[in-house]
Amino acid sequence: MAKKGVPLSEMATSDTHGEDSPYFVGWKVYDENPYDAASNPSGVIQMGLAENQVSFDLLEDYLEQHPQEFGWGCGVSSFRENALFQDYHGLKTFTRAVALFMEQIRGGRTQFDPQHIVLTAGATAANELLTFILADPGDGLLIPTPYYPGFDRDLRWRTGVNIIPVHCNSSNGFQITLRALEDACAGAESMKVRVKGLLLTNPSNPLGTTITRPVLEEILDFVAHKDIHLISDEIYSGSVFSSDEFVSMTEIVESRGHQERERVHIVYSLSKDLGLPGYRVGTIYSYNNEVVTTARRMSSFTLVSSQTQKMLASLLSDKEFTENYLRTNRERLKKRYEFVVEGLSNAGIRCLQGNAGLFCWMNLGELLEEPTVEGELSLWNLMLHEAKLNISPGSSCHCLEAGWFRVCFANMSQQTLEVALMRMKDFTEKMKAKQMISSL
Amino acid sequence: MRVIVPLQAVVQGRGGLVLGSLIPCALFYFLQLYIRRDRRSSSASNLPELAPMPRSLSRSLLSPRGSSGPARLSSRGASVARDDDNPYYVGLKRCAEDPYHHSSNPRGFMQLGLAENWLSLDMIRDWLVGNVKEPLLLDEEGELSIHGLATYQPYDGLMDLKMAVAEFMGQVMQGSVSFHPSQIVLTAGATPAVETLSFCLADPGNAFLVPSPYYPGWDRDIKWRTGIELIPVPCRSTDNFSISIAALELAYNQAKKRGVKVCAVLVSNPSNPVGNLIDRETLYDLLDFVMEKNIHLISDEVFAGSTYGNDRFVSVAEVLDSENFDRRRVHIIYGLSKDLCVPGFRIGVIYSYNENVLAAASKLARFSSISTPTQCLLISILSNTKFITEYLKVNKEQLCDMHALFVDGLKRLGIKCASSSGGFYCWADMSMFIQSYNEKGELKLWDKLLNEAKINVTPGSSCHCIEPGWFRCCFTTLTKQDIPIVMERIHRITESN
Numbered sequence: 001m002a003k004k005g006v007p008l009s010e011m012a013t014s015d016t017h018g019e020d021s022p023y024f025v026g027w028k029v030y031d032e033n034p035y036d037a038a039s040n041p042s043g044v045i046q047m048g049l050a051e052n053q054v055s056f057d058l059l060e061d062y063l064e065q066h067p068q069e070f071g072w073g074c075g076v077s078s079f080r081e082n083a084l085f086q087d088y089h090g091l092k093t094f095t096r097a098v099a100l101f102m103e104q105i106r107g108g109r110t111q112f113d114p115q116h117i118v119l120t121a122g123a124t125a126a127n128e129l130l131t132f133i134l135a136d137p138g139d140g141l142l143i144p145t146p147y148y149p150g151f152d153r154d155l156r157w158r159t160g161v162n163i164i165p166v167h168c169n170s171s172n173g174f175q176i177t178l179r180a181l182e183d184a185c186a187g188a189e190s191m192k193v194r195v196k197g198l199l200l201t202n203p204s205n206p207l208g209t210t211i212t213r214p215v216l217e218e219i220l221d222f223v224a225h226k227d228i229h230l231i232s233d234e235i236y237s238g239s240v241f242s243s244d245e246f247v248s249m250t251e252i253v254e255s256r257g258h259q260e261r262e263r264v265h266i267v268y269s270l271s272k273d274l275g276l277p278g279y280r281v282g283t284i285y286s287y288n289n290e291v292v293t294t295a296r297r298m299s300s301f302t303l304v305s306s307q308t309q310k311m312l313a314s315l316l317s318d319k320e321f322t323e324n325y326l327r328t329n330r331e332r333l334k335k336r337y338e339f340v341v342e343g344l345s346n347a348g349i350r351c352l353q354g355n356a357g358l359f360c361w362m363n364l365g366e367l368l369e370e371p372t373v374e375g376e377l378s379l380w381n382l383m384l385h386e387a388k389l390n391i392s393p394g395s396s397c398h399c400l401e402a403g404w405f406r407v408c409f410a411n412m413s414q415q416t417l418e419v420a421l422m423r424m425k426d427f428t429e430k431m432k433a434k435q436m437i438s439s440l
Numbered sequence: 441m442r443v444i445v446p447l448q449a450v451v452q453g454r455g456g457l458v459l460g461s462l463i464p465c466a467l468f469y470f471l472q473l474y475i476r477r478d479r480r481s482s483s484a485s486n487l488p489e490l491a492p493m494p495r496s497l498s499r500s501l502l503s504p505r506g507s508s509g510p511a512r513l514s515s516r517g518a519s520v521a522r523d524d525d526n527p528y529y530v531g532l533k534r535c536a537e538d539p540y541h542h543s544s545n546p547r548g549f550m551q552l553g554l555a556e557n558w559l560s561l562d563m564i565r566d567w568l569v570g571n572v573k574e575p576l577l578l579d580e581e582g583e584l585s586i587h588g589l590a591t592y593q594p595y596d597g598l599m600d601l602k603m604a605v606a607e608f609m610g611q612v613m614q615g616s617v618s619f620h621p622s623q624i625v626l627t628a629g630a631t632p633a634v635e636t637l638s639f640c641l642a643d644p645g646n647a648f649l650v651p652s653p654y655y656p657g658w659d660r661d662i663k664w665r666t667g668i669e670l671i672p673v674p675c676r677s678t679d680n681f682s683i684s685i686a687a688l689e690l691a692y693n694q695a696k697k698r699g700v701k702v703c704a705v706l707v708s709n710p711s712n713p714v715g716n717l718i719d720r721e722t723l724y725d726l727l728d729f730v731m732e733k734n735i736h737l738i739s740d741e742v743f744a745g746s747t748y749g750n751d752r753f754v755s756v757a758e759v760l761d762s763e764n765f766d767r768r769r770v771h772i773i774y775g776l777s778k779d780l781c782v783p784g785f786r787i788g789v790i791y792s793y794n795e796n797v798l799a800a801a802s803k804l805a806r807f808s809s810i811s812t813p814t815q816c817l818l819i820s821i822l823s824n825t826k827f828i829t830e831y832l833k834v835n836k837e838q839l840c841d842m843h844a845l846f847v848d849g850l851k852r853l854g855i856k857c858a859s860s861s862g863g864f865y866c867w868a869d870m871s872m873f874i875q876s877y878n879e880k881g882e883l884k885l886w887d888k889l890l891n892e893a894k895i896n897v898t899p900g901s902s903c904h905c906i907e908p909g910w911f912r913c914c915f916t917t918l919t920k921q922d923i924p925i926v927m928e929r930i931h932r933i934t935e936s937n
Contacts, residue, residue: 006734006766006768006769006794007703007734008641008794008797009639009640009643009703011640011643011800012639012640012641012796012800013796013800017800017803017804019803051592053587053591056585056586056587056590059590060585060586063586079561079565079568080558080561080562080565082784083561083565083781083782083783084556084558084561084781084783084784085784086783121786121810121811122806124806124807125806125807128807132514132516132517132665133513133514133516133517133520134513134517135514136515136516137644139514154806154807157804158639158804158807196514277591277592278589278590278591278593278811278812278813279589279590279812279813280628280812281811290517290521291513291517294513294520294521297520297521297660298664298665300629300631300661301628301629301631301632301635301661301665301808302632302807303629303786304628304786304811305628305784305785305786305810305813305814306784306785306786307785307811307813307814307817308811308813308814
């Protein structure tokens with residue numbers, strides 16, 4: 001960006017927005033040439049966006065039966081009240097509904113108090129808000145790798161906080177180990193960075209796996225020992241293929257009689273599980289009253305439209321609907337996942353065994369010219385421009401092992417997915433043939 | 441009396457005046473040197489995890505250390521968590537806990553501290569009832585589809601809404617200027633709009649010059665997370681609180697002497713809390729000033745459509761249109777909370793002539809995006825320009841009536857108001873009723889009004905007014921029948937003073 005003319009801030013002119021990373025570059029290429037079965041069959045298929053479109057019909061059915069809720073959301077008599085409503089506590093009916101929904105996802109194994117819910121315009125804002133509250137500029141947040149590329153921007157840009165990666169690897173399925181946590185802390189110390197918290201994504205993005213109970217226990221012990229905060233981003237908690245495979249950090253906290261709960265904060269949103277990213281509904285759930293109060297005050301910068309709250313309050317409070325939705329959505333995601341894994345397997349591509357999320361974590365290491373970031377990006381580029389598939393390279397997610405890629409499968413129709421898998425197969429065959437020839 | 445000098449923000453910390461000013465300034469200098477050295481060396485290493493932005497150490501020294509006990513908050517968090525004893529917020533809270541209602545709670549608190557307009561909501565509601573029958577979820581083929589509402593959309597707002605808002609802004613300014621959708625970034629309210637814009641224009645430790653009295657919310661909205669200082673530049677009752685370029689010049693030089701970089705002048709027009717308009721000549725002078733200093737001008741015009749009286753509102757956009765000023769330094773804050781009475785829906789606007797600012801702001805908008813269904817609803821409402829024209833006209837008439845009634849009521853109590861032509865409030869001079877002519881005296885009166893008369897008004901000191909005794913009284917949440925009750929309650933206090 002040109003710096004001449006009227007001076008702007010460092011923030012405006014820095015590139016910490018991270019949008020030059022391949023993760024976002026791929027999106028731009030897709031935007032310029034998006035696939036459409038009828039009008040643009042040779043366009044780029046977007047497999048780099050974790051959006052859930054598989055269950056829209058369920059929402060549309062609900063709408064057909066309850067049209068007044070999706071109209072302008074407010075009945076005549078309550079329009080005025082709704083239009084004026086900007087209470088940071090959120091609409092009571094809505095926060096209660098969100099609490100209930102979060103409980104349902106966890107099979108009723110934990111309870112959520114609506115008064116501890118702080119609403120934000122999306123989980124992006126929730127994560128940034130917590131970072132502002134828990135850490136000062138120059139402090140560090142531990143984040144296990146690979147992690148969601150957006151964190152580099154969302155957690156660092158305006159906050160001035162550093163991300164300290166906790167490196168995980170394929171030797172144990174990328175599980176977080178105590179050793180990795182300790183190493184990361186030691187690294188931070190040597191850089192004179194004060195670690196203030198650990199941010200987990202559970203289920204993990206980009207791995208598509210849930211964190212096991214023993215590891216969660218170990219993590220809670222670790223943060224307690226280090227006297228730091230723990231943010232558990234559980235936005236994919238409703239997208240676990242088998243509901244009993246998900247253990248929330250809230251369950252660990254409750255199983256310990258609420259010890260250590262003052263340091264645990266949950267982030268949730270309706271963007272993934274409910275497929276409503278456009279609605280901008282995120283939430284922070286904290287057991288810590290001070291955090292709740294502070295987050296609530298700061299949520300002034302990122303309030304959820306009162307109309308949206310009203311619209312969704314009824315939908316989320318409808319237990320019959322939500323139970324059916326959660327169950328059906330899980331089944332469909334599971335089916336998609338299995339379909340993709342099979343398709344990739346036919347192309348000779350292995351995936352990490354996943355059990356959640358809108359994506360799978362696949363390994364194309366064999367196709368790399370060299371097992372480095374450059375090799376990985378070169379392959380990614382080829383896939384984008386030749387196979388016209390936008391997938392996310394592991395290096396964007398700070399994965400130390402080259403060759404891993406995240407592939408999203410829930411943001412398109414079944415037909416498009418089939419086309420994508422076909423292209424993947426053709427591409428890998430071509431690459432393998434090339435490799436054979438060059439090795440002769 | 442609060443010390444209204446450039447060191448005010450510094451003095452708000454726990455340290456004494458000397459320590460509070462000298463130490464941070466010194467540290468600020470040393471840190472700048474250190475950071476410059478450090479940045480050069482760290483750019484050589486390949487550590488993407490390190491944040492590139494330097495921060496002023498002085499900030500964390502001034503604000504208290506994080507709370508004690510396990511799992512402390514950051515300094516930033518702790519200073520926000522502290523209970524706000526600013527009368528502006530205390531009053532709002534008391535009112536919310538025990539609000540007046542003419543039949544069910546006639547002894548409750550009357551809210552004159554919140555600039556919300558309840559006068560014209562029924563017009564919007566009636567229009568919606570008559571016009572938006574189908575749900576907003578029909579796609580191009582008229583099929584029920586949630587796709588358009590549910591999926592990720594541009595974070596800085598739908599183009600259709602930007603177009604509708606640009607059109608609306610043009611109507612609000614009565615056709616004197618046209619706005620371009622490509623220069624708009626939409627945010628969830630004017631609150632994040634002004635913060636996001638601030639993040640783009642200034643670094644931590646930099647400052648904005650703000651003619652005072654000014655809107656108390658800015659002390660939070662702008663200072664909290666950005667680390668930017670707001671330097672009040674006092675305006676005086678002798679010239680109806682008009683902006684003085686000489687005062688701006690003085691404040692700028694004082695800041696310079698302290699080593700503080702001023703990045704922008706921030707004004708509200710119509711003014712909050714006074715309600716007066718900036719005249720064309722002053723707008724020219726402001727533009728000359730910021731050009732000469734090579735800084736920005738932020739004009740918060742959220743009340744542009746809520747004017748009454750004889751003076752015509754002139755937006756800075758109108759002046760730019762007609763003259764050859766350097767536009768890249770001009771930015772307008774707007775929103776629908778005031779003029780369209782829908783604060784709950786969260787629609788704010790950054791309007792800028794600077795493409796770099798727009799580029800940065802549109803990326804930052806991800807943290808405060810507007811809900812898509814709400815955007816669609818607003819597109820419906822705003823697109824009906826005939827309704828909007830009628831609405832704006834009737835709204836102004838109602839504001840004018842209420843304003844006249846209210847100001848007249850105060851006059852009968854011997855309370856004069858500053859001359860105002862816009863906004864939801866009047867700026868009343870109650871200095872003759874305060875016992876000691878200082879901030880303490882003013883707050884005593886405020887307290888009596890709040891806790892005895894149960895009227896929440898905003899004291900001038902919350903707005904950084906240097907003349908004690910002025911109060912902002914909002915009248916747009918009242919009905920005409922409420923006015924005599926308000927006056928009677930105020931009278932009870934003033935007659936005993």
